Each structure stands twice: as C-alpha cells, then as structure tokens.
C-alpha cells in the first residue's frame with residue numbers, strides 16, 4: 001500500500017517513520033465496490049477512515065428524499081472523526097463513487113494514539129478548521145452566488161484534488177454523474193447542465209462522461225468569484 005498517500009492524511013502528518021509504521025499496523029483495510037455504502041447518516045460509528053485509493057461521496061438526505069453532497073473525497077483524505085469528537089450518530093452517508101480502498105482506525109485506538117502526541121492532534125484540528133472554513137464558503141455561496149458561479153467553483157475544487165495537467169487543459173476525472181454534480185452544487189440537474197453547456201460553448205471546458213477538461217482555468221475562476 002502506498003505510504004505517500006498515507007502521509008497526506010492529517011493523522012499521519014508530523015509523524016516519524018517509526019510511529020507511522022506502528023499506527024499503520026493497528027489499522028485494518030476495507031474495500032468497497034462502486035455504489036456500495038460504507039455507513040449511513042444516523043448510524044452509530046466507532047471508526048475513522050483514510051482513503052488509500054478511489055473516491056467517496058459524503059451525502060445527506062432530506063426528509064422528502066432529496067440528496068445533497070457535502071463533499072467528494074479522494075486518496076489521503078480522512079473522514080469519520082466527527083462522531084468521536086462530538087459524540088453522536090454519523091453526520092453523513094458515505095458511498096463509494098469508484099472502487100475504493102480505506103484504512104480504518106477505531107475511535108478508541110485513535111484516542112490512545114493522540115495521548116502525548118500534540119503534533120498529531122494539531123493535524124486533526126487543522127483539518128477540522130479547514131472544513132469549517134470550507135463549509136462557511138459553501139453557505140455563503142448558496143446565499144450570494146448563482147448556480148453557474150457555484151458550478152465553476154465546484155469544478156475548480158474537484159480539479160485541485162483530482163486534476164491532471166495535459167497539453168489540452170486540466171483533465172478532471174471526478175467520476176460523478178451529472179445528478180451527483182448537481183447534488184454537490186445544491187441545484188437541479190437541469191440548471192447545472194445548462195451552466196455546463198454554457199461553459200462548454202464558450203470553450204472554457206470540454207465535457208466528457210464522469211470527467212471534464214478545463215481549458216480556461218482563468219475564465220472559470222473569474223466566473224467562480
């Protein structure tokens with residue numbers, strides 16, 4: 001398994017090799033196929049997870065059945081710690097968007113691990129602070145930005161994590177359906193499709209199934225502001 005991926009996880013940042021190996025050995029591996037659910041919003045939870053390969057979506061469902069995606073996460077990213085630090089049920093449903101491999105650590109082992117390791121605890125706080133900052137941006141965008149602006153921002157955010165630069169632009173294999181992209185942006189599929197088609201007609205992006213090529217990052221970034 002790729003130790004470089006593990007090193008990106010906040011849990012492992014600032015740890016020497018010996019400590020990282022010891023922690024890795026107390027974690028167990030889980031694999032999901034595309035579409036399988038790891039856990040559901042409301043479940044009791046006693047583990048946190050680090051993604052080693054693949055992608056997951058973190059979603060919530062309204063009482064009338066509509067779905068919203070809080071985030072899409074990929075290799076090196078971590079989730080499942082909220083129900084430890086703020087004891088309560090799982091705050092989101094986690095579903096594999098592609099075949100995915102995780103390492104998991106029980107909350108009990110994590111607490112034991114944090115004792116006397118302030119650098120690791122700081123890494124986790126940094127992640128939580130970053131998430132709160134991002135969640136604030138999402139709320140502000142829902143209030144202040146139009147749908148095309150939110151679509152532009154979502155594409156750039158996906159590109160930061162999953163983009164690969166090539167001669168013809170940044171290839172972003174997000175692996176999301178148009179419905180899932182719409183759930184991530186918090187708008188209807190029709191409105192999101194219209195925004196994407198508009199960006200494509202201007203030559204800013206090229207649309208491909210479950211992927212997009214960003215050909216004009218600057219214009220897209222200007223539209224996202």
Ligand code: CMP
Nearest residue numbers: 045070071079080081082083090091092
């Ligand atoms: P937990 O509530 O245990 O299970 C669902 C997990 O999703 C949660 O812990 C967090 O790790 C993660 N999560 C919840 N909200 C967000 C968010 N807005 N952005 C990214 N991750 C989140």
